[in-house]
Amino acid sequence: MNLKIFSILFVSVFGATLGTGIIVPFLPLYAQTYGATGFEIGMIFSAFAFTRSLFLPFIGKISDKKGRKIFITFGLFLFTILSLLYTYAPNVLSLIIIRAFHGISSACIIPIALAYVGDIVPEGKEGHYMGIFNISLFGGLAVGPLLGGVIKDIWGIKESFMIMGMVTCTAFLLSLFFLPEKKKISKISISPHVSYRELLKNKMIQGITLFRFLVGFGIALIWAFLPLYAGNIIHLSSSKIGSLIFTSIFLTAILQHPMGKLADKVNRRYMVIVGGILSSIGMFIIPFAYRYLFLFFAVTIQGISRAILLPALTALSVVEGRREKGMGSTMSLVIFAHSTGMMIAPVTAGILTDLFGLNFVFFIGSFFAIVGVAFFYFITKRRVKVLTI
Numbered sequence: 173m174n175l176k177i178f179s180i181l182f183v184s185v186f187g188a189t190l191g192t193g194i195i196v197p198f199l200p201l202y203a204q205t206y207g208a209t210g211f212e213i214g215m216i217f218s219a220f221a222f223t224r225s226l227f228l229p230f231i232g233k234i235s236d237k238k239g240r241k242i243f244i245t246f247g248l249f250l251f252t253i254l255s256l257l258y259t260y261a262p263n264v265l266s267l268i269i270i271r272a273f274h275g276i277s278s279a280c281i282i283p284i285a286l287a288y289v290g291d292i293v294p295e296g297k298e299g300h301y302m303g304i305f306n307i308s309l310f311g312g313l314a315v316g317p318l319l320g321g322v323i324k325d326i327w328g329i330k331e332s333f334m335i336m337g338m339v340t341c342t343a344f345l346l347s348l349f350f351l352p353e354k355k356k357i358s359k360i361s362i363s364p365h366v367s368y369r370e371l372l373k374n375k376m377i378q379g380i381t382l383f384r385f386l387v388g389f390g391i392a393l394i395w396a397f398l399p400l401y402a403g404n405i406i407h408l409s410s411s412k413i414g415s416l417i418f419t420s421i422f423l424t425a426i427l428q429h430p431m432g433k434l435a436d437k438v439n440r441r442y443m444v445i446v447g448g449i450l451s452s453i454g455m456f457i458i459p460f461a462y463r464y465l466f467l468f469f470a471v472t473i474q475g476i477s478r479a480i481l482l483p484a485l486t487a488l489s490v491v492e493g494r495r496e497k498g499m500g501s502t503m504s505l506v507i508f509a510h511s512t513g514m515m516i517a518p519v520t521a522g523i524l525t526d527l528f529g530l531n532f533v534f535f536i537g538s539f540f541a542i543v544g545v546a547f548f549y550f551i552t553k554r555r556v557k558v559l560t561i
Contacts (some may be wrong), residue, residue, distance in 0.1 A: 180350050181347075183343070189492070191337070209220055212264050216398045217392055218519045219518070223279070236498055248347055254273055256491075275511070287493070298487035299433065299435030302432060303432015306430065314419065318415060339435040368501065371501060377502065387482070387510060388511060393537045416431075445476045455537040457473075521537075524536065
């Protein structure tokens, strides 16, 4: 295990997700200052997921052959430039365009960093190390909303975008000067012959991609519409809205390591199922939360559910990526499914909000989560394995 590479990737991804977390929870409220409808808010979030999904298959495939660093550094550089452009957006359409390019930058960073870690993680320790690395993803997303809420209340939303740019610029410089490039990190991770069609013949990969689609769907609902629910119905301040997002993601972050270790000792498939059931429950009770403490309880359940299922899903992805000899392609396929869920959810939820009201959105999210649990159980039933150390 190369701890230097692991540490650089950890800090770089943390910087990127911290920058994202600072502004994304408040994008719906920012868009409303331009007069955006529910559908247009959905389009702002879906534009990000659409372009990320569009570019992921190509980037993942090329990174398996040409290397990881070039994509990670380019993505962080583009991320930095786009952070500054938010402050100059004149209308809703420009926000949609910026978010679309933001999706391209994300396609270059997160899945490729995950593939890089998958290349170097030792066998039998997938849950342990991927659980630790997931802290970089959710730690930044947890701290970001809290910090962003304070910045917005004191200075304003545009200052939040500027700070996001500073944070991601730091991550870019770190990866540019200190992250080594290895075109062939390990023999088993590079294969010019593996195709996405072949990957999708794998039952476990089918189950993983389906569930990551639903995880992305649920996260998009929370990020895009929980701030609207908390701000417009419960009338919470930006700081309190930020604290809700922080609580949910912070719980996910701090539990990644112990849940990752657990995923190396117990049936990872059952961890995914338990996490999915909890996620459905947490989503279902949101429309009944008319006070801050009740909403706090709902997002706490959401945070714990993701903490249980994500280390197991990521560890399963590494195992299958190694088995199929295409780590970058496997990770890109998994994140592609996640992005597709994030792309479909905001637009669908935006339309449903305009037609039936905001509460209906969370019931739909809860329903999809429990259906996803059932499908995952049956798709992966023949591939269940108990991994122990």
